[in-house]
Amino acid sequence: MTMISCKAITKSYTKGVNTITPLENLSLEVPRGDFLALMGPSGSGKTTLLNLISGIDTPTSGILEIDGEDIARFSRRQLTQWRARKVGYIFQLYHLIPVLTAFENVELPLLITSLSRAERRRKAEAALDIVGLSDRSHHTPGELSGGQEQRVAIARAIVADPALLVADEPTGDLDRESATHILGLLGSLAREHGKTIVMVTHDARAAASADRTLHLEKGKLLTMDPNLTTV
Amino acid sequence: MTALLSLAFKQLVRHPLRTLLTVLGVGSGMFLFTSVETLQRSLASVTEETAADTTLVVYRENRFCPMASQLPEHYAEEIRDIPNVREVIPIKIIVNNCGASLDVITFRGVPGELLTKFAPEIEIIEGGDSEWKKRSDAALLGEQFAKRRGLKPGDKFDAVGITVYVAGIIRSPFPQDNNVAYVHLDFLQQASRTGLGIVTQFNVRVDKSSDLKPVAEAIDSQFKSDQQPTNTRPEKAFFAETAGQLIELIGLTRWLGLGAVLAVIALVANSILLMVRSRVKENAVLRTLGYPAKAIMFLVLSEGGMLGLAGGIVGAGLAWGFLRWQSFTMGSEGHTLAILPEVSTALFAIAGALVLGILASIHPAFVAIRQPIVKSLRS
Numbered sequence: 142m143t144m145i146s147c148k149a150i151t152k153s154y155t156k157g158v159n160t161i162t163p164l165e166n167l168s169l170e171v172p173r174g175d176f177l178a179l180m181g182p183s184g185s186g187k188t189t190l191l192n193l194i195s196g197i198d199t200p201t202s203g204i205l206e207i208d209g210e211d212i213a214r215f216s217r218r219q220l221t222q223w224r225a226r227k228v229g230y231i232f233q234l235y236h237l238i239p240v241l242t243a244f245e246n247v248e249l250p251l252l253i254t255s256l257s258r259a260e261r262r263r264k265a266e267a268a269l270d271i272v273g274l275s276d277r278s279h280h281t282p283g284e285l286s287g288g289q290e291q292r293v294a295i296a297r298a299i300v301a302d303p304a305l306l307v308a309d310e311p312t313g314d315l316d317r318e319s320a321t322h323i324l325g326l327l328g329s330l331a332r333e334h335g336k337t338i339v340m341v342t343h344d345a346r347a348a349a350s351a352d353r354t355l356h357l358e359k360g361k362l363l364t365m366d367p368n369l370t371t372v
Numbered sequence: 373m374t375a376l377l378s379l380a381f382k383q384l385v386r387h388p389l390r391t392l393l394t395v396l397g398v399g400s401g402m403f404l405f406t407s408v409e410t411l412q413r414s415l416a417s418v419t420e421e422t423a424a425d426t427t428l429v430v431y432r433e434n435r436f437c438p439m440a441s442q443l444p445e446h447y448a449e450e451i452r453d454i455p456n457v458r459e460v461i462p463i464k465i466i467v468n469n470c471g472a473s474l475d476v477i478t479f480r481g482v483p484g485e486l487l488t489k490f491a492p493e494i495e496i497i498e499g500g501d502s503e504w505k506k507r508s509d510a511a512l513l514g515e516q517f518a519k520r521r522g523l524k525p526g527d528k529f530d531a532v533g534i535t536v537y538v539a540g541i542i543r544s545p546f547p548q549d550n551n552v553a554y555v556h557l558d559f560l561q562q563a564s565r566t567g568l569g570i571v572t573q574f575n576v577r578v579d580k581s582s583d584l585k586p587v588a589e590a591i592d593s594q595f596k597s598d599q600q601p602t603n604t605r606p607e608k609a610f611f612a613e614t615a616g617q618l619i620e621l622i623g624l625t626r627w628l629g630l631g632a633v634l635a636v637i638a639l640v641a642n643s644i645l646l647m648v649r650s651r652v653k654e655n656a657v658l659r660t661l662g663y664p665a666k667a668i669m670f671l672v673l674s675e676g677g678m679l680g681l682a683g684g685i686v687g688a689g690l691a692w693g694f695l696r697w698q699s700f701t702m703g704s705e706g707h708t709l710a711i712l713p714e715v716s717t718a719l720f721a722i723a724g725a726l727v728l729g730i731l732a733s734i735h736p737a738f739v740a741i742r743q744p745i746v747k748s749l750r751s
Contacts, residue, residue, distance in 0.1 A: 197745040218664065225662020232749075236657045240386035251423050252375040261375075297661070324641045 143206075144337040145171040145194060150203035152189050152360075163189040164200075164360045173208075173304070176331040176338045178351035186310055186360040187221075187341045194339055195307040196224045198209075208304055225253060227327065229336075231308035235290040243269065244278040247296045253303070268296035271334075272326060276307040284338030288319025295326060297334070306330065308340040312347050324350040376667060377379020380674035387647075391679065394643040398725060399690065401636035406691035406721040408629035410713040414620050418548060419612040420708060426458075427579055427609040428588050430574040433601040438465040438572045443600050445557075447568045448578015451576060454590045456583040461490040462571040464560045468532045469703065476703025477531045478552040479511075481560030481571075487512070490575065494549065499540030501526030508559045510539035512552035516710065518698040534563045547710035551701040552737030575607070618709060619704055636683070636725065640732035644676045648736040655740050665741040672737040673730050681722065688721035 147169050153162040163186040171177055179187040192198035193205060196212050199220070205213040212223060229250075237246045247268050251261040269275050272292040282290050291311060298306055308327065312320035329349055330336045340351060348354045356363040384391045431449065432441035443462075451460045464481035482507060488494065497515065503525070504510045513523060518541045523529055527538045536555055544550055561568050578587045586606040595602045605613065612619060648655070655668055692713045700711040743751075 192746055195660070197749075221659070221662055221664045223662075224660065228662075230660045232657070236653060236749075238654055238657075240383060249658070251381075252379060253663055253667055257376075295674070301662075 142173045143170050144173040144208055145169070145216055145339070146204070146206040147190075147194075148206075150190075150193065150205055152186075152193060153201050157266070162360055163307045164193070166203075167360070167362055169355065169362065171337060171339065173337055174331060174335050175220040176328060176350075176352045178263065178348035178354040179339065179341045179357060180343070180345070180348050181357035181363070184359075185357040187357045189356065189360075191307050191339060191341050194305070195228050195230055196220045196365045197230070216237045221257055225301065227248065227303050227305055229301070229303040229306045231291070231294055231298050231306065233244070233310040233313040235282070235287075235294040235314075237290055237293055239282050242281055243274060243285065243293045243296075244281070246293055247278075247300050249297060252300045264300055264302075265296075268300040269293075271299065271330075272296045286319070287315050291315060291319070291323050292326065295323070295330075299330065299334070304335075304337060306336050308338065308341055308369050310341055310343065312342065312344060320344075320347065373670070376662070376670055377674055378646050380671050383598045383671075384675055384678055386522060387709075390643065390647070391682075394639060394679050395686055397639040397643075398636050398680060399612040399686035401632040401639065401688025402684050402721050402725050403694075404632040404687075405629050405636075406688045406713065406718060406723070407624045407695065408632065409721060410711055411625055412629075412697055413714065413717055414547065414709055414711050415619060419608050419619065424463045425584070425606055425608060426578050427607040428576040428578065428584060428591070428604050429607050429713040430576060430591055430602050430604045431572075431610065433603040434591075437470040441572050442566065442570050443602065444573045445575065447595065447600075447602075448574055451574060451591055451641065454587060454594070454607070456579045456587055457576055458579055459486075459490055461486050461575050462557060463573050463575055464535065464557055464566070464570070465572040466532055466560060466564050467703065474710070476551075476701050476708050477517075478703070478708055479499055479534060479536075479560055480552050480554050481557040482554055483557050487554060489576070491544065491549070493545050494740065495543045496540045497543045499538070503537070503539035507537055508556055509537045509541060510556065512537035512540045512542045512554040513538055515543045516547075516550040516712075517553055520699055534560070536590050547574065547712045548701075548708050551699070551708050551710045552606055576604070585670055602611060616720065622702075633728065634725070636680070636728050637732045639685075640676055640679055640729045641735065643679065644672060644733045644736040645739065648672060648740045651740075652701065652743065652751050654746045656743075656745045659741075659745050660749070668741050669737040672740050673733045676733025676736070677726055677730040680725040680727070680732070683729070684722035684725025687725070689717040691721070703733050 142203055147167055150164055150167045152161065152164040181187045193200050200213050203213065208227060212220060244265055248261050248265040251264060263312060266275065269278050270300060272295050274292050274296065277285060277289060285293065294330055312323050315323060324347055327338055327340065331338050334362060343350050378515055432443055435441040445462050448460045448462045451457060461482055466479040468477040504512055521529065523538050525538050528535060536553065558568060561570060578584055584606050591604045592602050658668060695711060695713045702709040702711060
C-alpha cells in the first residue's frame with residue numbers, strides 16, 4: 142500500500158531576480174513501512190523533498206499524496222493539523238528545547254492534543270522506553286550526549302504515533318557508535334512499529350541501513366534502487 | 373491551554389536571569405505607577421464631592437493659611453442658629469509648616485465635649501477618654517501620627533513649641549484624621565499665644581447635602597459686614613481650593629504614572645522580542661511538531677503576561693507595603709493629605725501590569741509566527 146505518492150512535483154522560489162528550482166518534475170511512490178534513504182550532493186533537492194513530504198513546505202506544482210491525502214492542496218492550518226497527526230520530524234541537530242527535560246521535550250507534541258496529563262505521561266514514558274532512555278527522563282539536553290539527545294528527538298517524533306517519520310541527516314552530528322545505534326533504532330521503528338521512514342543522508346553507510354536508497358541530483362531523480370516504485 | 377501555560381511558565385523560570393531582570397524592571401515601573409495612583413486616589417478622596425457630604429468649612433475670607441485665618445469663637449453660636457445647621461465645632465489649627473511638606477504636624481484644637489459629637493466615627497483604640505477629659509494638655513493622636521513618631525498613651529511630646537500629654541490613640545475611617553493630634557481648644561489657644569476666643573475655622577455639619585449651598589450662603593451673608601468676614605465652602609471644595617499648590621503638584625505626577633506605564637510596555641516588549649528572536653528555531657521546531665500559529669502566539673503572550681503579572685505583584689506589593697509603612701502625609705496651607713494605598717489600588721496596578729505585559733507581547737507574537745518554518749530552521 143502506498144504511503145507517499147509524488148506526481149510531477151516541482152518546487153521553485155525566487156531569490157532576488159533569480160528563480161531557483163531545487164526540485165523539478167519529480168515523481169515517486171513509497172510503500173507503507175519502507176525505510177527510504179535519500180542521497181545526493183548539497184543542493185540536489187533532497188532536503189527540499191523531505192520538507193515537502195513532511196508538510197513544512199509546499200510544492201509549487203504537482204500532486205503530493207501522503208497516506209491518501211493530497212497535502213499540496215491543504216491550507217496552512219490544515220497542513221499544521223496534519224503534521225501534528227501524521228508526521229514525526231527528526232533533525233540533524235536534534236533541536237531539543239534546552240531548558241526542558243528529556244521527558245518534557247518528548248511530551249511537547251502532546252501538549253496541543255486533548256489528552257489528559259496522565260495519558261501524556263504514559264505516552265511520553267513509553268516513547269522514552271522505546272529509545273532506551275527511561276532512566277534519563279529528568280535530564281536536560283545539556284546533560285545528555287549527542288547520541289542520547291538524538292534518541293530523545295526520535296522519542297519526540299514518535300510520541301504522537303505518526304505513520305511517517307522524516308529524518309534530516311539524523312546521524313550527521315554523531316560519532317560512529319552513536320550513529321550505528323540511531324540507525325538501528327530507526328530500522329526497528331520501521332520493522333517493528335510499521336513506520337514509514339524517509340531519511341536524508343550524506344553517509345553511504347547510513348544509507349545502507351535503509352531498505353532502499355534514492356539518489357537525487359539537481360532536483361531530479363538520478364538513480365534508484367530497483368525495488369522502489371516509480372511513476 | 374493549561375499545558376501551554378505551564379510550558380510558558382517553565383520557559384520563564386528556567387531563564388532565571390532574564391526573567392529576574394525583566395520582573396525587576398517591570399516592578400520598578402509598577403512601583404512608581406502604584407505610588408502615583410495612590411497619590412491621585414488619595415487626593416480624589418478628599419477633593420471629589422459626593423452626595424453624602426454634609427460638612428462645611430468656615431474660614432476667614434481671603435486667608436489660606438491657618439496662621440492667618442483668625443475668627444472669633446463666638447461666631448459658633450450665631451452659626452448654630454442658622455436653619456438646617458446640625459452641629460458647629462470651632463477649631464484651632466496649628467501646623468509646623470504652612471508650605472508644601474511631606475511631614476506635617478497638625479494640632480486641631482476642639483472643645484473636648486464636642487469632639488465625639490462632631491466626629492462620632494472616631495474610635496479610641498488605645499488609652500481612654502478619662503485622661504482626655506481630665507487633663508487640659510491631653511491629646512488624642514491619630515493612629516498614623518502616633519505610629520510615625522512611636523508615641524503611646526502616657527507619653528509626652530513637644531512640637532511647634534507645644535507640649536502635650538498623649539491620652540489616647542484614635543482611628544478614623546477618614547485617612548487625614550489619622551494624621552493629626554486633637555487637643556483641647558482652650559489649651560491650644562493659650563499655647564499658641566493667639567489668645568482665648570480666637571479660632572482658625574468652624575466646621576459645620578448640615579442636615580443633608582442639598583443644604584450645603586444655602587447654609588454656606590447664609591453664614592457668609594451673616595458675617596459679611598463683620599470685622600472678620602467669612603468664606604464658607606463644602607469641606608472638599610475648601611481643600612481643593614486652599615491646597616491648590618499641592619493639587620497642582622500631584623497633578624504633575626500623572627505624567628510620571630504615564631511614563632511608568634510606557635516604560636513597562638517598552639521593557640516587556642523588548643524582553644519578549646529578544647526572547648522571540650533568540651528562539652526562532654525553537655518556535656520553528658514547535659510549528660514542525662504541529663503547533664498551530666495561535667498556540668505559538670498564546671505561548672508568547674503568556675510569557676509576556678506572566679512577566680507583567682510578576683512585575684506587577686512585585687512593584688505594586690512593594691509600593692503598597694512601603695506607603696503603608698511610611699504613612700506619608702502631604703501638607704499644604706495647613707491641610708493634610710494622607711497618602712495611604714488601598715488594596716484596590718494595588719490590585720488595579722497588578723491587573724494593569726498583566727494587561728500591559730500581554731499588549732507588549734502582541735508584536736513579538738506576530739514576529740514569532742510570521743517567518744516560514746523552513747527559513748526559520750535554517751537561520
